[in-house]
Amino acid sequence: MKNVVNDLVGYDNLKIIQNSDYFNFSLESVLLPRFCQVKKNMKILDLCTGNAPIPLILSTMTDSKIIGVEIQKEIFDLAIDTVKLNNLEEKISILNMDAKDIVNEFSTDSFDLITCNPPYFKYVKSSNLNQNMVKSIARHEIKIKISDIIIIARKLLKNNGSLVLVHRVDRLAEIINLLTLNNLSVKRLRFIYPKMNEEANLVLIDARKNGNVGLKVLKPLVCHNEDGSYTDEVLKMFER
Numbered sequence: 001m002k003n004v005v006n007d008l009v010g011y012d013n014l015k016i017i018q019n020s021d022y023f024n025f026s027l028e029s030v031l032l033p034r035f036c037q038v039k040k041n042m043k044i045l046d047l048c049t050g051n052a053p054i055p056l057i058l059s060t061m062t063d064s065k066i067i068g069v070e071i072q073k074e075i076f077d078l079a080i081d082t083v084k085l086n087n088l089e090e091k092i093s094i095l096n097m098d099a100k101d102i103v104n105e106f107s108t109d110s111f112d113l114i115t116c117n118p119p120y121f122k123y124v125k126s127s128n129l130n131q132n133m134v135k136s137i138a139r140h141e142i143k144i145k146i147s148d149i150i151i152i153a154r155k156l157l158k159n160n161g162s163l164v165l166v167h168r169v170d171r172l173a174e175i176i177n178l179l180t181l182n183n184l185s186v187k188r189l190r191f192i193y194p195k196m197n198e199e200a201n202l203v204l205i206d207a208r209k210n211g212n213v214g215l216k217v218l219k220p221l222v223c224h225n226e227d228g229s230y231t232d233e234v235l236k237m238f239e240r
Contacts, residue, residue, distance in 0.1 A: 003078065005085070014056055017082045022075060022134045027223060027234075028117050028166045028192075028202060029053040034237045035190060035204045036164050038062045042112040045069070045156065047099045047149055050138070052079040054115055055092045064112075068094045069102055071143055074134055100148050102156070109158045116149050120168050146171070147178055154182040157209040165205045166192075172203055185211035190218040195226060 008014040033054050038044075042064040046054045049068030058066055070076040076096040083092045095102070123140040137143050146167070153163040163184055167175055169191065176186055184207040191200035200220070222231050230238075 003081075008053065008056055013086075014060070015082070015085050016051060016053060016056065017078045017085065018051060019074075019078060022078075022138075026117070030057060030237055031192065031221065031234075032115060032117055032164060032166045032204065033057040033061065035166075035188075035206065036061075036113060036115060037162065037206070038064070038113070040064065043110060044113045044115070045102070045106075045111045047102070047114065047116040047152065048118050048138075048144065049079060049094065050075055050117070052082050052092065052094060054117065055094075056082070056086065056088070058115070059088055059091050063091070066092045068092065069099045070094060070096060071098050072134055072137060075138075099144055099152060103152055106156055108155055109161075111156050112158055112161045113164065114153045114157060114162070115164045117166050118146060118149055119144065120171075146175060150175075150178045150182050150184065153207075154184060154209065157184075159210050161209050162187075163205075163207045163209070165207075166202055167205065169200050169203050172205075175205065179205075179207045183210050184208065185213065186215055187211055188216050188218060190221055193220055193222045195224050196222050 003017050003019045005015050005017055008016045038061045044058060044064055044066045046068040049055060049070045052068050055066045055068045068079060070079055073096060076094060079094045083089055083094060119139055119141050121140045123142045179186055186205060186207045188206040190204040192202040193200050223234050225231055
């Protein structure tokens with residue numbers, strides 16, 4: 001399938017270039033940036049950036065410079081074209097490299113905010129992978145693990161800087177343990193529910209480097225009404 005240009009949900013004048021042979025940006029890529037506590041004059045890094053939906057949305061919330069990192073050349077090309085299409089080259093930079101090598105590109109303690117919508121599933125030889133390797137790399141920890149992302153954040157975040165993640169609830173205990181071991185203190189959690197009467201399947205996590213003790217669990221985020229339509233809260237997140 002050829003590349004197509006889509007509107008970035010409700011964000012006026014923002015377009016995103018996608019190719020369904022790879023994957024389309026997910027709802028989590030809207031929920032995550034809206035969970036971030038963004039301020040002026042921040043230095044922001046988005047790991048596993050895909051075709052750059054998170055940098056695009058963050059660009060509507062701050063004038064700060066945003067760097068995205070994407071390892072897959074096919075997806076990196078979509079991200080680059082998307083940034084150019086939106087005339088955001090002065091605000092968003094995309095790097096085509098292994099995120100694990102990013103620590104060699106920037107000095108320690110240099111970012112205020114690191115975001116990541118990572119691959120959710122552990123990879124072992126018996127993993128049931130999609131024959132499309134681009135999709136498999138996006139979904140499984142083939143090229144990068146959650147532990148790698150946390151180590152990167154420990155090195156590159158400034159003191160009290162935030163790592164903001166979205167991940168599966170069934171890996172939350174593991175993730176909190178890894179964060180704690182790397183001096184990242186979980187400060188805010190918000191559980192994501194597909195519908196009101198269903199169990200949470202995803203969670204938004206805000207962890208601070210060398211942060212003080214103290215955790216807030218925010219109110220549940222319910223994505224869909226019973227008829228499958230988006231809830232009012234999610235629809236508001238689609239607005240600029």
